[in-house]
Amino acid sequence: AKRAFSDRLLTMRLDLHDAAELGKADFRFDAGRRLKVLIESSGASQGDINNTFKGLRTIVEEGLTPGAERLQAMERTMGADAARELLKARRLTERGGELFMDTIGLPRVLMTTMDMSAMFRQGAVLAFGHPFVFASAAKDAVRTFFHERSAIRLNEALKMGRGTVKLGDKVEDIAALTERLGLYQAPWEAQGSIVSLSTREEGMMSRLARMIPGIKMSERSYILFLNKLRADVADNAIRGWAKSRVPPSENEMKQFIHFVNVATGRGIPGKSLDTILPLMNAAMFSPRLAISRFQVVGETARAFMTPSNRASQLIIKDMLAFTGTNLAALxxxxxxxxxxxxxxxxxxxxxxxxxxxxxxxxxxxxxPYATYFARMTEAISKGDFDRLDNIVEQLARSKLAPVPSGIWDAVTGRDFIGRPVKWNTLDFDNAFISRAVPL
Structure with missing residues (x-):
């Protein structure tokens, strides 16, 4: 009843708006005008409203999928259901391509589901430098795995419950500040609805998988663990710097937030690769994670070259904690x-x-990169370029997603470690099982 009452009030408001704009004599139903009023009265920020209109233009005039930022804005201003219906206006080839990407991403999701691998792969770099933050995020990951209510509460807290920070004479909402500075927060509530492949965490890049029991549990645990870890590490750093006499510069905050993103596996491919990133996601198991490992090394080298910078000091501390603790324990x-x-x-x-x-x-x-590069160096030093070719091929194959990897095995007649693949039912059954069973 409450929903129906609010709908009637909104309809009355729209009728009054149309009558005032057009005059009673010319009054007529105008769906476009009503949609415009609905979006403008949604209570969303002006940036979201502008991005919503741009997204609508992309769908209606070009028949294409809007970018991730515009899709998220559409969902915030119009709701997921309305945005999903509008996406049906895209070209058939566009929707077919999206379905294809979801389908070939399914085995990867199955392999990475029902585990807590994000803690020990994407989360490990920051774990030793921020042990209490890591422990808190890990505890929440376990809780959200079993309880969806906990996931909803945590997701809302990460968006609206992180408080403010005083930087000089200015007080800022820390969630809005870190978003503006580029901190990545995967859109969990939109998983499987309208958000594009490029915005999802790599382990969860298939909406079809959400129909399988247990996948949604892994999805929310995986995504919210990384979101909380990134947010808490960034927030703590900025709050700590804000207490000093000299507030942090925007460049310092951006540098550290970029490090937090890449340290947790959110590699940034650059504009030259942005257009082919969906293809990379289809072909490779986790291209952003692979890119991020090189970017972490680059950010660490940059930090050592600018040691007086507060962001650099924190990056060096985190990397020394990660490498030092591992070396000592081993x-x-x-x-x-x-x-x-x-x-x-x-x-x-x-x-x-x-x-x-x-x-x-x-x-x-x-x-793995240290081992492959050591083997390449050894092969080059010995002039064994046939072996070098094999090493490069093996490195490339090790990064393939399950479906492309299986195709490569079938074409070459050998699997990743060199065993022959026979053209019989048993071999292909085993190949399928090995590419779909959780790791």
């Missing part, structure tokens, strides 16, 4: 006889914890 465990430790960088188990036939990689996605 060495002490090896000396105590708890596990074996391989120190040859060309070996697959280089700097991993090895207990019997089990290997544990604590390096958050950096270690």
């Amino acid at each position: 060495s002490l465990g090896h000396w105590a006889g708890l596990w074996d430790l391989e120190v040859d960088p060309t070996k697959a188990d280089f700097m991993k914890i090895r207990i019997g036939n089990t290997s544990i990689d604590p390096w958050a996605g950096f270690k």
